[in-house]
């Protein structure tokens with residue numbers, strides 16, 4: 001009985017993962033003209049304070065939907081999302097405004113969305129500080145410090161139309177960092193830029209992360225960005241599917257090498273997505289057999305499906321001259337397929 005009570009209590013108050021950004025089982029369903037689109041289908045994501053991560057995924061996988069929710073512009077349909085202790089599902093409208101002003105900063109792909117065209121770079125950076133009660137002289141000093149840190153001090157008195165695309169995006173990072181946000185979200189910040197310029201913008205984001213201590217989440221298609229952060233999270237069909245972790249390790253000869261390892265993401269309910277190249281190769285469909293070994297879990301095709309595949313392989317072999325070898329353990333017939 002005590003055990004049942006303990007389990008019920010645990011289910012009623014699930015222990016949240018620790019992190020500055022925590023999404024658990026996040027769902028976002030759009031309704032348009034009676035059609036339902038499940039943009040996020042139970043997404044889990046944790047970002048630690050001080051981390052800089054990249055989020056990648058095919059078009060339509062849900063990246064922008066996720067950023068819209070985390071930046072306080074959109075509300076999820078279900079699940080849990082917390083940023084720096086703010087519950088994004090329960091947040092009231094007024095709190096949402098101050099959350100967007102003080103807790104998070106954003107950099108969008110379209111430079112025109114980041115900067116006001118009739119203000120100079122320094123005025124653009126000072127603008128978000130207007131409502132914080134900081135004195136004008138202090139606002140100007142901070143704007144200049146930020147522009148200097150991000151290597152765009154020379155752009156201080158120029159309006160955006162006189163800046164290159166890369167300079168505009170670096171000023172945008174300064175604007176997004178003006179109110180000392182806890183997290184900076186960037187949606188394809190280098191999408192419209194060439195490689196060299198994109199490198200400079202990435203360097204500015206890294207500066208914000210390392211020198212200002214801001215946690216950074218970048219949605220990107222740019223390999224230059226996704227391969228330079230320590231963690232890249234891939235979203236597939238509205239869920240986090242894999243993560244690549246990069247580490248510097250010492251090789252036998254003492255030389256430091258960068259290693260990158262890909263992991264599947266296991267959610268709070270024990271679900272994971274198997275990569276399609278694995279499932280297709282082993283003909284894994286619908287059901288699989290699992291076996292617990294001392295240090296890993298084995299995943300095998302369903303026996304009936306495996307027999308059907310062997311039979312299909314044999315038939316293909318026979319058709320091509322019958323020189324193939326029988327698959328080990330192949331005893332079934334196509335009729336036994338599921």
Ligand SMILES: Nc1ncnc2c1ncn2[C@@H]1O[C@H](COP(=O)(O)OP(=O)(O)OP(=O)(O)O)[C@@H](O)[C@H]1O
Pocket residue numbers: 030031032037038039057058059060061062063064065066
């Ligand atoms: N406002 C909306 N109304 C209806 N459906 C939407 C809306 N916004 C997004 N969607 C749908 O939700 C799914 C996820 O879209 P989302 O824009 O988040 O993907 P994405 O990974 O950011 O794509 P891209 O890389 O092309 O920007 C898509 O099927 C999209 O069509």
